[in-house]
Amino acid sequence: xxxxxxxxxHTLMRDGLRAVxxxxxxxxxxxxxxxxxxxxxxxxxxxxxxxLLDMNMPVLDGLATTIRLRERFPNLRILMLSxxxxxxxxxxxxxxxxxxxxxKNADKMEIVTGILTVAAGKQFLCSELGLAMLRKVLAxxxxxxxxxxxxxxxxxxxxxxVLQLISNGLTNQAIADKLFxxxxxxxxHRQNIIEKTGVKNTAALIKHAMDQGWINVSDVx
Numbered sequence: 001x002x003x004x005x006x007x008x009x010h011t012l013m014r015d016g017l018r019a020v021x022x023x024x025x026x027x028x029x030x031x032x033x034x035x036x037x038x039x040x041x042x043x044x045x046x047x048x049x050x051x052l053l054d055m056n057m058p059v060l061d062g063l064a065t066t067i068r069l070r071e072r073f074p075n076l077r078i079l080m081l082s083x084x085x086x087x088x089x090x091x092x093x094x095x096x097x098x099x100x101x102x103x104k105n106a107d108k109m110e111i112v113t114g115i116l117t118v119a120a121g122k123q124f125l126c127s128e129l130g131l132a133m134l135r136k137v138l139a140x141x142x143x144x145x146x147x148x149x150x151x152x153x154x155x156x157x158x159x160x161x162v163l164q165l166i167s168n169g170l171t172n173q174a175i176a177d178k179l180f181x182x183x184x185x186x187x188x189h190r191q192n193i194i195e196k197t198g199v200k201n202t203a204a205l206i207k208h209a210m211d212q213g214w215i216n217v218s219d220v221x
Contacts, residue, residue, distance in 0.1 A: 002119045003030045005048040007039045007065070008081065009057045013104070017052065020108045027115060034058075036065025043073060050119050052111070053098075055082030055089070063093055070097035077118040081111070090129065091182035100124030155196060160214070162189040167206050167215045 004027055006014050014032050021027045031046040033039040037060040039051065051069065055062035066078055079100040080093050090101050099118040102111055106126045117124040155163065158179075165175045172190065176183045190202075199205045209215045 002027050002050060002115065003048045004028065004115060005031045005033070005039065005043070005046065005051045007033045007036065007051060007057070008054040009034045010054075013054075016108075017111070020112065021115075024112055027112070036060030036062065036068070039065060040068060040072070043076075048076065050077045050079060050115050052079050052081055052115065055080055055084055055093070062098075063096055066093055066096045066098050077121075079114050079118050079124065087180040088177055088182075090125075091176070091180075091185075094123075095182045095184055101129065102126040103128055155193060159189055159193050159196075162186060163193055163205075163209060164215060166190065166193075166202065167209065 004021060006017055006029055008014050008017070011034075018029050018032075021029050030048055031039075031042055033042060035057040036053070039053075040060070053062050053065060057065075060068075062080055062082065066080070069076055069078060078098045079102060080098045081102055081104055082089070083104050084090075093101065100114050100123055102114045102124065103126050106128060110126055114124040114126065161179065162175060165178060170178070172186045173183050176186045179186070194200075194202075194205055197205060197208050199208050206215070
């Protein structure tokens with residue numbers, strides 16, 4: 001039996017989820033809370049396997065709660081429930097340690113599938129989000145690649161993409177949003193590029209890239 005803890009500040013949402021989960025013989029709702037702090041207060045006395053966690057809540061929201069859960073209850077599986085479809089929001093909670101992300105308007109049985117999936121030790125992304133991200137990736141691949149970034153020895157394809165966007169004057173967060181990833185990932189790419197090229201800062205990196213012919217002068221913001 002998989003023990004599920006429901007966390008959402010809307011009573012009607014919790015009632016609906018509880019009714020759906022009650023039809024599943026392998027799932028049992030063991031607790032409910034209206035915000036992250038209530039969850040943290042109850043968990044020591046109410047063991048659970050999976051937390052179905054709302055993203056936007058008062059007192060302690062889903063992201064902050066996820067960070068605390070990973071610190072205090074590392075074996076607990078976390079499935080984020082949200083209306084937010086932004087890649088940045090999804091990336092933030094997954095980076096924080098959530099094991100899955102499902103939209104509130106998803107089919108109720110898909111939410112059940114998400115719970116079963118994360119409980120089994122796997123990651124889960126609802127189909128609507130997965131298809132939307134796939135379409136964006138395919139659109140990016142079909143677009144004409146910039147000829148200004150030439151193949152550079154030692155840099156991966158993604159690092160060359162990041163280098164191009166750095167030369168365009170974009171911030172780490174702006175690059176993360178454009179490439180549908182997290183700011184932390186872009187910071188890691190930037191540091192790897194600097195280490196591979198042996199330069200000391202961004203200005204030196206751009207000059208080095210121009211000297212090597214990896215980017216054109218016209219590309220530099």
